[in-house]
Amino acid sequence: MTIDISQFFQVFFDEAEELLAEMERLLLAVDIDAPDAEDLNAVFRTAHSVKGGASTFGVTDMTEVTHILETLLDRIRKGEMALTSEHVDAFLAAKDILKMQLDGHRHGSEVDQDAVGNIRMVLHSLTENVPVAALAPVAVASFGAADTQVVDHSGGRRYRLELPVMDHREVTALGAELGLMGHVSITPLDRDRNAMVVTTHESLDDIIAICSFVLNPEDMIVTELPALDAAQQQLEDAARNKVESDLGYGFFDAVPLHPDNDAASSGAGEGYGFFQPLDEIRANAQSASDDARGYGFFQPLEQIRAAAGIVSDPVTVQEEEKKAAKKEEKEKEKSHAGAESSSIRVSIEKVDQLINLVGELVITQAMIEQRVDTLDPMKHERLLNSVSQLTRNTRDLQEAVMSIRMMPMDFVFSRFPRMVRDLAAKLGKKVDFITNGAATELDKGLIERIVDPLTHLVRNSIDHGIEMPAARRAAGKSDAGRLFLSASHQGGNIVIEVSDDGGGLNRERILAKAQQNGLAVSDSMTDPEVWQLIFAPGFSTAETVTDVSGRGVGMDVVKRNITAMGGVVDIRSAKGFGTTISISLPLTLAILDGMSIKVGEEVYILPLGFVIESLQPTPEDVKEISGKGRVIKVRGEYLPLVPLYQMFDITPRFTDPSQGIVVIIETEGRKAGLFIDDLVGQQQVVVKNLESNYRKVAGISGATILGDGGVSLILDVAALIRSSRQLADEQIFS
Known part of the structure; x- marks a missing residue:
């Protein structure tokens, strides 16, 4: 029976990509001066596995490269050749070539055959201790033929x-x-x-x-x-x-x-x-x-x-027995670990479909719960208990399904060691890259969108933050700068930080550049306000334009992308000590904890992550500023008052803030008071994309379906604050 293996190509592509990523991770972690034998064996195994899979599926171009790579790795792991930085560079370059070839077969992208030939020549030259004939495929004797090409393999x-x-x-x-x-x-x-x-x-x-x-x-x-x-x-x-x-x-x-x-x-x-x-x-x-x-x-x-x-040396035999016993023990550990862990590959489309269905189930459950609230609890006790059980099970199911989309931040962090190594070498700097919290999980959709902003921040830290070795020595620092990338959970958010121990941000240079670009600045601005200037479009303090940075394109895009994901960017810096850029993101965009608020007859959802507190002000706390609207005094601080009914042209129940409710909200480092009629309650809502189902609406980030079947709009807090005319004058915040 003939088996069509084409159906398994996708599995080969996925596994080969994972193996190449693992190879890069191992190569970046290896100690060149004193390499661990197990690390070298692990690198060899990844190359061998890629070669075996490529040979099985007839991907001969990858097989040829991995064969030469495997031969050189084998000589090094056996101690016949000392590992050098030149070897590691060649192995990393070979990994890039294999990835390019893999993408060529997977996506039909172009493969640079000159680059392939160059890396094969480099690997070949590094194996000059190995007979050249051993690097090329050898003709195999055909059936019935008594003669075969002879190759010298003495010692093999x-x-x-x-x-x-x-x-x-x-x-x-x-x-x-x-x-x-x-x-x-x-x-x-x-x-x-x-x-x-x-x-x-x-x-x-x-x-x-x-x-x-x-x-x-x-x-x-x-x-x-x-x-x-x-x-x-x-x-x-x-x-x-x-x-x-x-x-x-x-x-x-x-x-x-x-x-x-x-x-x-x-x-x-x-x-x-x-x-x-x-x-x-x-x-x-x-x-x-x-x-x-x-x-x-x-x-x-x-x-x-x-x-x-053949007479064997007893000592040699004893050493071989010890090695064999050690190897057997490791194999048992691997097989035991493999038996305990298992996984299954599922396409993201199926996961999204499952999440949507669970979202509909949550909405249906909320409808049922709202209907039974009007029933007499004495007459319908069993029904109410069943609905309560349904509510608990639905919430557990919702959390379990949402966890399927969660992926560890290591998926993002693993991309940076190679980039840091190459960029530091290009700039002539020494950088120790340290990660923390790689196991912290984030929604897959957010992980894919956070890669580009983090890449730009890491490159900026290496280029602008960390000094040259000579400058660091003069400042009493070590030659190698330290770059930290960490992730941690804080409440319902994930906080990602990019920190370096470099020279820090230069306040005077930023102010001078901002003034040159026509931005409204003053010497009385606080440091956090000055740091926010680097997010202005076209802003850069680099004296020269390079292929790394200096064009002023990137930081404004970083902030725009983070804000679009419902996140906040914060900068902390001290001159001579370094800079920390902190990104706070919601764990998922599919479900959020919201506060139901009412204005007139309309019910809106206010994301709970932006809410600080709610209060009913006294008439003395509300002040009118001529031509600028009203402000509210909260514990000695004046905040702009944003009437939601004016933003959406709704007839409210109250126009006097002292009769309604003011919710203090904060985003992008700015606070404001949102004036509404009433608070309805707090609930977890399933976010529906309004733009794909209707169109983009200013001040609205999405929609959800309430328990009564009605549609409620989710407020875009950042857009509301930015569009509020009261915020045009920065003096309000002083």
Whole structure:
């Protein structure tokens, strides 16, 4: 039966992208001076996994790059070559090339073949200690041919793989894949079976991993042959054209059968005179724990050496046993961890559909709850209890479904170590990048929109904030500046901070630049007000324009994007000590906690995150400013009064603030009093996009459906404050 693997391409693309991201993370974290062996092995495994998947799906261009990359990594992890920063740079560049090739197959984007050729040449030059022939695929012997191209692999390991009955095409494909790892020769056996002899520097685990794509490893007999020296290599070359009926492979003498030795006589066909038969290996594996290192059906290495007349150093054997035991323990831990954790890939469209359905369920539940409120609790006690239970279950279901969309901030943070490293090297600076709170979760929709603003803030910190090493030494600081990226939950919001220990913001330079740009400034402005000037369009204090920054494009976009997500940007800075830019965002845009307010006959939803307090002022607290409207005095501070009925042209119940309610709101560092008729209550609402269903309405950010089935508009607090004419005069805030 032929299986169409095209249906699994998306899984390969997703997994390959995750593996490449993991490779980059590992490479950035590795200690070049004293690399940890497990870290190097982990990098090698990611490259090998990408190569295996690419080979399975016929993505040959990625296979060729990963093969050279894998060979170099293997030499380094084995201690045959010291890791250098040049190696890490080449590996990161190779990762970028692989990502470009992956995008080319996934999205049809253009692939720069010159860049691919360059990175292959760089990796090839770095592996000059490795025979060049080992880096290229080797021709595989065709069936019935006795001659095969010979490649010098002296010092490499040699394995004989006796394959089960397989299709000719599958054997050829397997031989071609193993040929990427070294030299392969194929010999036909009886009953449509074949044997392969693989000479390679790779491990047995890697060979088995490749074979597992096309066959069950338990159906294959694997034996290790002694390594070839130069003389044996010549002998094998001369005898390669001989018919191997004696099973000696040209350089081993056929072992005579011994009738008195059952094991030898029965194993002559299967063990070829000096390898232990498969059945005996399995039998011994059940009674001897040492054979566990043979995977239950492979012969232990020391027995092969003894049978072949090779004397092993006891100390070396003991070290190998310790390594094998340690490896086995790690494999058990991995398999145990894998058994406990599981996941399933679900498209975001299905998740959004589920969230919408739960939102409708919440609305229906609110309608039912409002209907039963008019019933007599004595007569309908059981119905009311059932509705209460439904309310609790609906809330739990809503929270569980919303958590599906939540993703850890590590999804964003993991993008920056590479960028920080490259940008710091480009600017000639030293930067230690530190993250905290990567496990903090945020809605997927917000995570995707926060990447660009954070990228700009991080680049600004490196370019403008952190000084050059010489300047830092002169200021009594360490040569390497520190850049912090943190995330934490505060109530119903997530707070993301970008901090550096650089020179801080220059108040005088910002004021001078703002005045040059025609902005209204004064020396009496507070520091927070001065810092907000950098968000003005076209504002930049850079003396020269570079490809990093200096054009004044970005910070205004950052603030606009954050505000559009319902967030707030705050800046704290001290000259000579550094700058911290704090971003506060709601955890999700799909559901919000709101306060129901009433003006005339209309009910609006005021997002609770902007509400500080509500009060009923006395007539003495409300003052009229000629031509500027009214202000309200709250604990010695005068705030502009925003009459909501005037903003939306509604006939109110009250026009005197002392008769109605004033809600103190705050956004973008500014406070105001929102004058309304009455407070209805507090509730959690499902946000519906008004713009996609109707059109954009000034002062309105969305809509929701109330329990009575009516539609209530959600106020855009930031837009209301900005559009209020009372705020035109900054002197109100003094």
